[in-house]
Amino acid sequence: MTMSFTKKLLEVVRQFAICVMSRKEAIIIYSWLSVIGLFIVYRGIPPIILFLKLFGAVTGTALSVYFINDILDLESDIRAREVGSALPSNRPLGAGIVSKSMMVIFALILAVSGMALSLLIDYRVFLLQLAFLVLGIIYSAEPIRLKRRFLLKRLTVALGGVIACISAGVSAGAITGQLLYLVVIYVVLIFGAGPLVDLRDMKGDIVTGVKTVPIVWGPEFTVKLALAAFIAMAIAGFVGFYGLGFNIALPIMGTAVLLAWTYVTYPLLTHWRDNEFVEKAVHKRGLPLYFVLQIIVALGSIRI
Numbered sequence: 273m274t275m276s277f278t279k280k281l282l283e284v285v286r287q288f289a290i291c292v293m294s295r296k297e298a299i300i301i302y303s304w305l306s307v308i309g310l311f312i313v314y315r316g317i318p319p320i321i322l323f324l325k326l327f328g329a330v331t332g333t334a335l336s337v338y339f340i341n342d343i344l345d346l347e348s349d350i351r352a353r354e355v356g357s358a359l360p361s362n363r364p365l366g367a368g369i370v371s372k373s374m375m376v377i378f379a380l381i382l383a384v385s386g387m388a389l390s391l392l393i394d395y396r397v398f399l400l401q402l403a404f405l406v407l408g409i410i411y412s413a414e415p416i417r418l419k420r421r422f423l424l425k426r427l428t429v430a431l432g433g434v435i436a437c438i439s440a441g442v443s444a445g446a447i448t449g450q451l452l453y454l455v456v457i458y459v460v461l462i463f464g465a466g467p468l469v470d471l472r473d474m475k476g477d478i479v480t481g482v483k484t485v486p487i488v489w490g491p492e493f494t495v496k497l498a499l500a501a502f503i504a505m506a507i508a509g510f511v512g513f514y515g516l517g518f519n520i521a522l523p524i525m526g527t528a529v530l531l532a533w534t535y536v537t538y539p540l541l542t543h544w545r546d547n548e549f550v551e552k553a554v555h556k557r558g559l560p561l562y563f564v565l566q567i568i569v570a571l572g573s574i575r576i
Contacts, residue, residue, distance in 0.1 A: 287370045288378055291339065294363045298334040300563060301429075302436045305458060306330040309440030311570040312450050325393050326443050330436055332386025333401045337408030337432075339379035343372060344412035348480040396442045404435045422483040430462040449516050450573045457505060457569065461562065464501020467494045468537065468558065472550045491544040498537050502530045505565075512572065522572030529568060533561045 292299075306326055310318045342365045364370040370378075383405060390401040410416045411428050418424045437455045441447040467485035470477065471494060477484055486494045509526040512518045536557040543549040 291364050295338040298338045302334040303331040306436040306440045308566045308570050309437040312573045313444040315573050329386050329390035332382045336379045336382035341412045393443050400435050400439045430459045433458045465498040468554045472547045495540045502534045506530045518572040519576050525568045529565050
């Protein structure tokens with residue numbers, strides 16, 4: 273009996289790990305953003321306990337939101353697969369690797385964990401994470417379903433990042449100009465470069481009635497919008513250096529990363545129909561650059 277219980281427990285852990293890996297973008301986008309915000313406010317290394325609490329709180333809330341999204345979108349994801357959109361129907365729930373009831377349990381555990389850790393930091397952080405959780409639910413839940421409403425999908429993702437940044441500031445006890453700079457950078461990239469992610473899901477989004485920038489304004493415009501955002505961010509790097517007290521690492525290293533991002537994005541103007549190429553340009557090459565750009569903003573905030 274003990275051996276059987278152990279096997280079942282290991283299987284549950286394995287399923288949970290698979291689900292987390294399928295939604296690792298929640299950690300990359302929101303958890304990492306809150307951590308970077310914490311480093312920026314402290315202009316160096318923050319207290320380790322606060323770091324762990326905030327990371328756990330945001331990770332728990334963000335992953336629960338993404339798991340809830342998978343649950344609520346299950347039927348539409350299956351319909352999308354019928355027209356050739358493999359992702360997101362290939363995620364654990366859509367692929368049948370994890371049952372719907374188990375996914376609900378995972379989402380509840382993560383939500384409770386995130387809320388509990390945020391309350392250990394500050395009641396205001398708790399309220400911010402609660403707002404993020406509610407926002408994430410109405411993102412996919414009928415009848416509101418924000419993801420089907422043009423630009424509100426982007427706005428929801430942007431608000432989630434803003435909440436992550438502000439949570440870092442509240443946790444540290446200060447909302448600084450440099451932290452607000454990170455907020456602005458994030459929002460511009462979400463509205464400017466974020467729609468690139470929707471290029472690969474156009475067929476499925478059309479079938480399920482989701483209005484995205486590539487569908488409404490066209491794929492070419494989507495790529496041009498991202499390129500314009502990169503230029504704007506390069507200019508903003510110099511503004512941050514001269515006006516907000518960032519060090520020289522921000523404009524120099526930031527511009528280098530944005531040039532690299534432009535280089536990997538520009539070919540999408542003619543290759544946006546190739547899903548494999550889109551996946552490589554946007555996720556395998558673009559996402560790490562987004563990751564590095566935030567590190568550079570943190571490095572730029574350090575006093576030298």
